[in-house]
Amino acid sequence: MTTVQQEKKRIEQLLSRDDKTDKQLEAVYNEGVDMLKAIINEIFTKYAIDGVLVPANLSHKVTRSDMMLLKRQFDKLPDDLELPAKEREEYYIAVSQNSQKSLITAVVGMALIGLTYKAKSIIHSNNQTAAKEEVDYLKKNNSFTKTQQKRLNQKAKQVAQPEYKLPSQNDIYVSWPERLWLDHDRLLNRIDDNINIMLKKGMTPADIADVMFPGNAESMRQDNIPKAMRDxxxxAKRIARSEAASREDELDEQAFKAKKVKYFGWVTEKGACKKCIAISLAGPYKVGDPDSPRIPSSSHPNCRCRRIPVDGDEEKSQGLSEKDIALLQKYTSSYAYKINDNLRRGTLSDEDKDFVHSFDSVLSKMPKYTSAKPLNRDYFFDDEGLNDFFQKLNKSKYFVDSAYASTSKGDYGQGEQQLRFIIKKHYNGVDISKYGVEGEDEVLFPRHTVFKIVGKDAKGAFPIIYLEEQT
Structure with a gap:
């Protein structure tokens, strides 16, 4: 079983791998821009008259010399092309003989076959890496029997295949290689349109350099070949990330079932979208239920959120149910900000009230944090907010928060805070660090916990208020 902290760290690892794959794909398409520029310059040199290329220049019968343009691109292609590439290869050879203009389209299309083949190889390799690394991650954090490990390895081999259809995907299914080749067709059409627009007005060397292959951001506002390649x-990067995430999630599902996990929570990536936050807040979800969300089919392409089991032996020994653990995971997500703000404002929705009632019960079940070391609570204000807060503190000898009071065993603010509470004596805090973000080391106090102000220090880099919990 893994914790929220571990899954957050795993997300960072996956994003790092995604970044490497992105760079590989970007290199392929950037090379493609240079390749197409060379092809179009070669075509211009061959067919332009008096420095201008117009449709009339391309109205002649295709000759053996013309076909050498296509042959040069054909010879660059690998021998192990699969059916979608072979079909396009044969089509381009056929249409190339219709006219010199059709030949140009065929030459560009043939060159793009090689580019798409490279992109497909990168994505396929990334899927294999994703499956292998996810299996390694699951084995590291779970105790599987030999049979369970064997089945997990078999599943990894299955999901790594390009044509593997994930059970979580819709009935209307288009495999990722098919989608990549359809993108190839769209790309060829856009490039062909760019060429036709230039031919319509009379293509010049300046058009190739400044319009078709611009080098400045202003020109990139109009459609052109580098922009088409960038899109x-x-x-391709979206396909790579989404397909890797799908395969990782499918292996997680296999692990859930092997370990007889009944419910799972949703751990969001940093900067998660509203849709993923809503999914996270609405959990937990039943494993194997077709209505339960999956990654990324229930969220969005490029999603890097993770699913996490919500039961465990340690929690059971504390009398915590799967629902209790899910509530802890929900609180330590972004929901903490929402519920605490609503508690302070007195604007609880019915959903909030249900959560507070249940969460109060969860905290009461958990063992108290008993360390003699002080706890820190850091605040981040602008100057006006800090002054207002101080005015309220100066009116009383006690500090009482109507919300849950979050503190840290460590230096959470790391010098960025504008105010720090140091709680010298404490009795009712609960250690929820294993459910939260790594590094926060959170100890949470119930609502309306009373702290007495026993000292103040305004001489350092930021003011410090010393507190003691009242029993």
Whole structure:
């Protein structure tokens, strides 16, 4: 079983790997821009008259010399092309003989076959790496029997295959290689449109350099070949990330069932979208239920959230149910900010009230944090907010928060805070660090906990208020 901290760290690892794959794909499409520029310059040199290329220049019968343009691109292709590439290869050879203009389209298309083949190889390799690394991660954090490990390895081999259809995907299914080749077709059409627009007005060397292959951001506002290639690269990167995430999630599902996990929570990535936050807040979900969310089919392409089991032996020994653990995970997500703000404002929704009632019960079940070391609570204000807060503190000898009071065993603010509470004596805090973000080391106090102000120090880099919990 893994904790929220471990899954957050895992997300960072996956994003790092995604970044490497993105760079590989970007390199392929950037090379493609240079390749196409060379092809179009070669075509211009061959067919332009008096420095201008117009449709009339391309109205002649295709000759053996013309076909050498296509052959040069054909010879660059690998021998192990699969059916979608072979079909396009044969099509481009056929249409190339219709006219010199059709030949140009065929030459560009043939060159793009090689580019798409490279992108497909990168994505396929990334899927294999994703499956292998996810299995390693699951084995590291779970105790599987030999049979369970064997089944997990078999599943990894299955999901790594390009044509593998994940059970979580819709009935209307288009495999990722098919989507990549359809992007190839769209890319060729856009490049062909760019060429036709230039031919329509009379293509010049300046058009090739400044319009078709611009080098400044202003020109990139109009459609052109680098922009078309950039969009194709973005789509390829989206496919790579989404397909890897799908396969990792499928292996997680296998692990859930092997360990007889009944419910799971949803751990969001940093900067998660509203949709993923809503999914996280609505948990826990039943494992194997077709209505339970999956990654990324229930969220969105590029999603890097993770699913996490919500039961465990340690929690059971504390009398915590799967629902209790899910509530702890929900609180330590972004929901903590929402519920605490609503508690302070007195604007609880019915959902909030249900959560507070249940969460109070969860905290009461958990063992108290008994360390003699003080706890820190850091605040981040602007100058006006800090002054207002101080005015309220100066009116009383006690500090009482109507919300849950979060503290840290460590230096959470790391010098960025504008105010720190140091709680010298404490009795009713609960250690929830294993459910929260790594590094926060959170100890949480119930609502309305009373702290007495026993000292103040305003001489350092930021003011410090010393507190003692009242029993």
């Amino acid at each position: 194709a690269a973005i789509s």
